[in-house]
Amino acid sequence: MKAITWHGKHDVRCDTVDDPEILNPRDAIVRVTSTAICGSDLHLYDGFIPSMKAGDILGHEFMGEVVEVGAASTLKKGQRVVVPFTIACGSCYHCGKHQFSACENGNPADNQDIGREGYGYPMSGLFGYSHMTGGYDGGQAEYVRVPFSDVGPLVIPDDSIEDDKVLFLSDILPTGWMGAENAQIEPGDTVAVWGCGPVGLFAVQSAFLMGAERVIAIDHFPHRLELAKKFGAEVINFEESKVYEALWDMTAGIGPDASIDCVGLEAHGAFADNVIDQIKVSTFMGTDRAHAIRQVILATRKGGRVSMPAVYGGFVDKFPLGALMEKGLTLKTGQTHVQHYLKPLYTAIAEGKIDSTFLISHRMALEDGPTGYRKFHDEQNTYTKIVLKPGMQRSPLAA
Amino acid sequence: MTDATQDQHAPPNSDDAPVTASKVAKPVRALVAEAVTINCPAQELYAFWRETANLARVMENIQSIVTIDDKRSRWTVKAPAGREVSWESVITHDMPGREITWQSAEGADIANSGRIEFVEAGARGTVVRATIAYDPPGGAIGQFIAKLFQREPRIQARRELRRFKQIMETGEIATSARNRRIAQEQAGD
Numbered sequence: 001m002k003a004i005t006w007h008g009k010h011d012v013r014c015d016t017v018d019d020p021e022i023l024n025p026r027d028a029i030v031r032v033t034s035t036a037i038c039g040s041d042l043h044l045y046d047g048f049i050p051s052m053k054a055g056d057i058l059g060h061e062f063m064g065e066v067v068e069v070g071a072a073s074t075l076k077k078g079q080r081v082v083v084p085f086t087i088a089c090g091s092c093y094h095c096g097k098h099q100f101s102a103c104e105n106g107n108p109a110d111n112q113d114i115g116r117e118g119y120g121y122p123m124s125g126l127f128g129y130s131h132m133t134g135g136y137d138g139g140q141a142e143y144v145r146v147p148f149s150d151v152g153p154l155v156i157p158d159d160s161i162e163d164d165k166v167l168f169l170s171d172i173l174p175t176g177w178m179g180a181e182n183a184q185i186e187p188g189d190t191v192a193v194w195g196c197g198p199v200g201l202f203a204v205q206s207a208f209l210m211g212a213e214r215v216i217a218i219d220h221f222p223h224r225l226e227l228a229k230k231f232g233a234e235v236i237n238f239e240e241s242k243v244y245e246a247l248w249d250m251t252a253g254i255g256p257d258a259s260i261d262c263v264g265l266e267a268h269g270a271f272a273d274n275v276i277d278q279i280k281v282s283t284f285m286g287t288d289r290a291h292a293i294r295q296v297i298l299a300t301r302k303g304g305r306v307s308m309p310a311v312y313g314g315f316v317d318k319f320p321l322g323a324l325m326e327k328g329l330t331l332k333t334g335q336t337h338v339q340h341y342l343k344p345l346y347t348a349i350a351e352g353k354i355d356s357t358f359l360i361s362h363r364m365a366l367e368d369g370p371t372g373y374r375k376f377h378d379e380q381n382t383y384t385k386i387v388l389k390p391g392m393q394r395s396p397l398a399a
Numbered sequence: 400m401t402d403a404t405q406d407q408h409a410p411p412n413s414d415d416a417p418v419t420a421s422k423v424a425k426p427v428r429a430l431v432a433e434a435v436t437i438n439c440p441a442q443e444l445y446a447f448w449r450e451t452a453n454l455a456r457v458m459e460n461i462q463s464i465v466t467i468d469d470k471r472s473r474w475t476v477k478a479p480a481g482r483e484v485s486w487e488s489v490i491t492h493d494m495p496g497r498e499i500t501w502q503s504a505e506g507a508d509i510a511n512s513g514r515i516e517f518v519e520a521g522a523r524g525t526v527v528r529a530t531i532a533y534d535p536p537g538g539a540i541g542q543f544i545a546k547l548f549q550r551e552p553r554i555q556a557r558r559e560l561r562r563f564k565q566i567m568e569t570g571e572i573a574t575s576a577r578n579r580r581i582a583q584e585q586a587g588d
Contacts, residue, residue, distance in 0.1 A: 021578035024571040072570065089569040093438050093523055108573045109561035113554060125573065135575040145577060148569070 003141035009047030028149035062139025087125035090151030176202025179309030200262035255301030264310030
C-alpha cells in the first residue's frame with residue numbers, strides 16, 4: 001500500500017510499504033477514505049519529537065471503511081468509521097473514568113518505558129506519533145490496523161453525511177471542545193483563546209456553545225482571525241496590538257474569566273538523558289510559543305481558569321508560577337479523551353450546531369502528502385487544513 | 400538457595416517506603432520487586448498465574464514452559480549459538496487466590512526463587528506484587544544468563560507485569576506491529 005512516511009526533519013515521503021494485517025482479536029483493518037494533516041504533525045515534520053524512526057507512517061486523524069475484523073471486534077465489514085487518535089482499551093481503571101488518553105494498556109509494554117522515564121507514568125498509545133506513544137502506524141495511508149476496534153471507532157450510520165463533516169471527530173474537534181470544557185465556562189463569561197489554528201477555532205465555537213458571552217481570539221494570521229470572527233469572536237492580532245494591554249482594556253481591567261491556550265510549544269516528549277540536546281534546541285526554538293502560556297497566566301483574571309489543550313512535552317523556562325498562585329488560577333490540561341466526546345459531538349454536527357468543515361482549505365491525493373506538509377508548514381495563512389484523500393486524482397501542480 | 404520471601408533485608412529506613420525504593424539498604428542477593436494494579440478479581444489473576452504454562456505469553460526470552468506435574472515445571476530459555484538454558488521450578492507454597500511461592504530445583508543453571516502476591520484493592524481491582532531473587536551464576540553460560548536477568552531486571556519485570564495486566568484486562572497483548580512479519584522481527588530483537 002501507499003503511505004506517508006517520516007524520514008527526518010522536513011523529509012516526508014510517499015512510500016510503498018507492506019499492508020497491515022489483523023494481529024489481535026480486537027483489531028480491525030480500515031481502508032482510509034479521508035485523513036488530515038494536523039498542526040501537531042508539523043512538530044514531527046520539524047524534527048522536534050524524539051523516538052521517531054525513519055519509515056514511521058504518519059497521521060492520527062483518519063476515517064474510512066472497515067475491510068477486515070478480528071474475532072473479538074464488534075465492527076462489521078463495510079461500516080464507515082471515524083477513528084480516535086488515542087488508542088485506549090476501554091477496560092482499565094483510567095478508561096473506566098473516561099480518561100482515555102491515560103489508558104494503561106493501549107501502549108505496548110516495551111514502549112511504556114519511555115513515558116515512564118519522561119513523565120513518571122506512561123500515556124496511552126497514539127496513532128502515528130513516535131515510539132513513546134506506542135510506535136503505531138498512522139492513518140496517512142491506504143490501510144490502517146486499528147487496535148481495540150470494539151471500543152474506539154465511531155460508526156457513522158448516515159451515508160449522506162460526507163467524510164469532511166465527521167473526519168475531525170478523530171482529534172481536533174474533541175480537542176477544541178475539551179479545551180473549552182476545561183475552561184469551566186459559565187454563562188456571561190469572557191473567554192480568551194490564544195491561537196486560531198484548527199483547535200483554537202473549534203475552541204471558539206465550543207466556548208460560545210457553552211455559554212460564553214464574549215470570545216476574544218488571538219493570532220497573527222489575518223485569514224485565521226477572519227475565521228474566528230465568522231463565529232462571533234472579537235480578535236487581537238498580536239503583530240499589531242499588545243495582547244495584555246488589549247485584554248485589560250477590552251475587559252475594563254478585569255481580565256478574561258477563562259483562557260484557552262491553543263498554541264503550545266515545539267518541545268514534546270522531551271525526557272531526560274538521551275534527548276537533553278533536543279530539549280535545549282526545542283526550548284530555544286520555542287521561546288515565542290512558551291510566551292503564549294506565560295501571557296495566558298498573566299492576562300487571566302484573578303480566580304480565573306486556564307485551559308491548556310496545547311501540546312507541551314518537556315520543560316519550560318521562566319514559568320510564571322507566582323502569578324498562577326497569587327491570583328488563585330485553576331489550570332486544567334491533558335491529551336484529549338477522544339472516545340468520551342465522539343457521540344455527543346457527532347450529534348452536534350448532525351444537528352448543525354457545530355460547523356466542522358469551515359477550516360478545510362485544501363483537499364489532495366494521498367500521494368501529494370509531502371507537498372501538503374510543505375505547504376501547511378510554509379503557508380499557514382492560506383493552508384488552514386489539508387485533507388488527504390487516497391484514490392483521488394493527483395494534482396499536476398503538486399507533483 | 401533460600402526462599403525469596405525469607406530474603407527480605409530489613410530496611411534500615413525509618414519510613415514506610417518499600418525496600419526497593421531505599422537509598423540506604425544494600426541487598427546481598429540480586430532482588431527484583433515490582434507491583435502492578437490490575438482491574439480484575441484476585442482469584443482470576445491467581446488462576447492464570449497458577450497455570451504455569453500461561454507465563455510464557457507474558458515473560459521475555461522464554462522458549463518454553465512445560466508443566467511436569469501440579470507443582471513442577473521446566474523452564475527453557477534461548478541462549479546464543481543455538482544453545483539453551485533450562486531449569487526446573489517447584490511451587491513451594493500455594494495459597495489459592497492470594498499467593499504463590501516458587502524455587503528452582505537443585506542443579507539449576509540459575510538458582511532463583513520468587514513470590515507473587517494478589518491483594519484485593521477494592522474498586523481498583525487487585526494489587527499484584529512480584530518478588531524475584533536469584534544468585535548470580537558463574538561460567539560462560541552463567542554470564543549470558545546474568546546479562547539476561549541483570550541488564551535491566553526491574554524494567555524486564557515491569558514489562559512482564561504490564562503484559563500480564565494487558566492479557567487480563569483486555570484479553571490480548573498490545574502490539575504496534577503492522578503485520579505478522581514485522582511482529583516476528585520485533586520478537587527477535
